[in-house]
Every structure is written in structure tokens, then in C-alpha cells.
Amino acid sequence: MKSFIFALLMLLSVTVFVTVNAKQTVSHIDEMLTLTEILPQNKKEFENKSPEAELTVLKLTELWERNFPMISFTSGYENTNRSDEAIGALSMYFENGNGSDFTVALADFRDSLARLRILEGLHWHGIF
Amino acid sequence: MAVIFIRTILIYILLLAVMRISGKRQIGEIQISELVTTFLLSDIASYPLTNPGIPLLNAVIPIFTIIPLEIILSFLTTKCARLKNLLDGKPSIVILHGKIQKKELERMRLSMDDLLCELRLKSISSVDDVDYAILEQNGQISVFPKSQEPLSHALIIDGTLNTKLLKQIGKNKHWLHEILQSRNIREYRDIFLLSVTDSGDITLIKQEQTKGDSP
Numbered sequence: 260m261k262s263f264i265f266a267l268l269m270l271l272s273v274t275v276f277v278t279v280n281a282k283q284t285v286s287h288i289d290e291m292l293t294l295t296e297i298l299p300q301n302k303k304e305f306e307n308k309s310p311e312a313e314l315t316v317l318k319l320t321e322l323w324e325r326n327f328p329m330i331s332f333t334s335g336y337e338n339t340n341r342s343d344e345a346i347g348a349l350s351m352y353f354e355n356g357n358g359s360d361f362t363v364a365l366a367d368f369r370d371s372l373a374r375l376r377i378l379e380g381l382h383w384h385g386i387f
Numbered sequence: 388m389a390v391i392f393i394r395t396i397l398i399y400i401l402l403l404a405v406m407r408i409s410g411k412r413q414i415g416e417i418q419i420s421e422l423v424t425t426f427l428l429s430d431i432a433s434y435p436l437t438n439p440g441i442p443l444l445n446a447v448i449p450i451f452t453i454i455p456l457e458i459i460l461s462f463l464t465t466k467c468a469r470l471k472n473l474l475d476g477k478p479s480i481v482i483l484h485g486k487i488q489k490k491e492l493e494r495m496r497l498s499m500d501d502l503l504c505e506l507r508l509k510s511i512s513s514v515d516d517v518d519y520a521i522l523e524q525n526g527q528i529s530v531f532p533k534s535q536e537p538l539s540h541a542l543i544i545d546g547t548l549n550t551k552l553l554k555q556i557g558k559n560k561h562w563l564h565e566i567l568q569s570r571n572i573r574e575y576r577d578i579f580l581l582s583v584t585d586s587g588d589i590t591l592i593k594q595e596q597t598k599g600d601s602p
Contacts, residue, residue: 260462262458262462263458263459263462265455265458266454266455266456266458266459266462267455267459269451269454269455270452270455270456270459272451273392273448273451273452273455274392277388277389277392277448278389280388280389281388281389331442332442332444333388333442333444334388334442335440335441335442335445336440337440337441378390379388379389379390380389381389381390381393382390386390386393386394386397
């Protein structure tokens with residue numbers, strides 16, 4: 260009976276840990292995805308970008324750098340490398356003023372984040 | 388990580404079902420759930436060891452999921468005979484009083500060659516010499532020669548009646564109810580163990596007799 264209770268508690272602890280971790284990671288990813296939506300989506304928008312766009316890019320980079328260790332810790336570097344490379348490129352092209360490459364890097368970053376969201380959240384596609 | 392957690396549970400259940408369907412002969416000397424746990428743990432543990440890119444948590448979470456699942460399942464199977472039968476199956480009589488039970492052999496996917504081989508390994512040359520040969524839940528075959536003491540058949544274990552066995556030994560529920568009435572027992576669930584030998588000797592242990600034995 261003791262081992263049964265111990266096993267139940269262990270399973271419960273793992274379930275709570277996994278659920279809390281998944282919710283936290285997904286909320287961070289959602290926050291980053293929301294920020295990507297307010298950035299210029301094409302070359303024309305990039306040329307007419309508002310002064311806040313620079314702040315958004317900075318905030319996005321900072322958010323990614325802050326969450327990168329935790330996401331890699333649970334998801335693995337293999338799954339976070341693409342996002343890490345994309346955010347680096349996105350930041351660099353923004354600084355250089357290269358609008359067409361910036362939008363490509365932004366799309367890549369968003370796509371890689373969406374895939375991470377599937378892997379880290381409780382999503383049918385991720386499970387199967 | 389949540390995906391890994393859910394996948395671990397799904398694969399564990401899937402492997403249990405597959406091993407159960409594949410038949411008793413595939414198993415060996417351990418129970419199905421133990422075999423599945425051993426399979427999974429050995430593989431999961433070695434994965435992050437050989438690939439540093441994979442987080443250790445990807446092994447830790449499945450291990451800490453499978454171990455409690457195995458303990459919970461083992462506990463539940465000791466408490467619920469139906470669950471145990473579902474997971475491990477029931478012993479099957481493949482030779483009864485010197486006669487081969489062909490249907491049972493086919494159902495268990497056990498060939499005549501395998502059965503004869505098992506008999507030879509137990510130094511029995513003819514099927515006629517066998518009183519009972521039973522394919523156990525762990526895949527082993529227990530053989531009882533005719534010269535041995537009569538075999539005891541466990542008809543009721545922890546309140547659950549094995550109706551198939553009752554029929555196999557040529558008895559019926561009416562016979563069983565008469566025995567229970569003569570011993571003032573109303574329901575099967577009051578019985579921990581009821582076994583009967585071919586010579587008709589009955590062993591009955593009530594549930595109340597098993598309580599309070601542990602220190």
C-alpha cells in the first residue's frame with residue numbers, strides 16, 4: 260500500500276510538473292508570436308516601419324534569450340536551433356535595413372516558434 | 388515535455404496490449420507489464436547518454452512515468468482479479484487426463500512440436516502419461532504426470548470465479564453453490580481461495596481469515 264501511494268504521488272508530481280512547464284513555455288511562445296505579428300510583414304511595411312519596431316525587435320530578442328535555456332532544457336537544442344538562428348538573422352537584417360531578408364527571417368522565426376508550440380504544448384499533432 | 392509524457396503513457400499501454408495479444412509463449416519468466424517496463428526503461432535510459440543534444444529530462448520524465456505506472460498496475464492487479472486476467476491472461480489446460488486440448492493449443496498458438504518438446508524436457512515420453520499440462524501466464528508449461536498427487540484447481544481467487552476452469556474439471560455452478568451453502572457462504576466475494584482436487588478434496592480460505600496476518 261505504501262509503494263502504491265508513493266507511486267501515485269510520483270505520477271501526480273510528474274503530471275503537475277509537466278503541465279505547469281507546458282503552460283509556462285506555451286505562454287512565453289505565445290508572447291513572442293504576438294510580438295512578431297506587430298513587426299513589418301513585408302518589404303513595403305519595413306520601409307514605412309514605425310520607431311516602435313526597433314523596440315519590438317529588441318524586446319523579442321531579449322524574450323528569446325531569456326527563455327532559450329528553459330525551452331532548450333525541455334525541448335532539446337535540435338528543436339530550438341532553428342528559432343535561435345532565425346532570431347539572430349532577424350535582428351541583424353533589421354539593423355542593416357535589409358527589408359526583404361528581414362521578412363524572410365521573421366517568417367522563419369514564426370514558423371519555428373509555431374512548431375515549438377506544438378512540441379511543448381498538449382497538441383494532438385505533437386503527440387501523434 | 389508534455390508530449391513526451393503523454394507519448395510515454397500511450398506507448399506503455401500500446402506495448403502492454405501488443406504483448407498481451409502476441410501470446411504467452413513470447414513472454415518468458417516475467418509478467419507482461421514487467422517485460423514492457425524493462426524494454427522501455429533500458430532504451431529510454433541509454434538515449435540521452437549517447438546523444439548529448441537530447442535533454443536529460445527527456446529520459447527522466449518517461450522513467451518517472453513508467454515506474455509509478457508499473458507499481459500502480461501491479462498493485463491493482465493484486466486487488467482486482469479481472470484486471471490481472473485482462474493483462475496476464477489465465478492459465479490454459481493444454482492436456483487434460485492424457486488428452487490433448489486441440490482448441491486450446493490453437494488458441495494459444497502452441498504447436499504440437501513445442502508441446503512434445505516441453506514434455507520431453509520434463510522426461511515424459513507420452514501424452515498418455517500426463518494428467519495435466521498447463522500453459523501458465525508467464526509462458527511456461529507445468530506438467531503433472533498421472534502418477535503424481537491430484538492437482539488442485541483454484542476455482543475462486545479473491546472473490547472471482549473461474550467459470551472456464553469449473554467447466555473444464557466437469558463441475559457446474561449448482562455443485563459449487565451446494566458446497567458454499569454447506570459452509571454458510573453466500574457470495575463469492577467472501578472467499579479468498581477455493582480450490583478442489585480431482586479426488587474431490589476442497590480447500591477453502593475465507594476473506595476474513597486473510598485479514599490481520601501482516602505485522
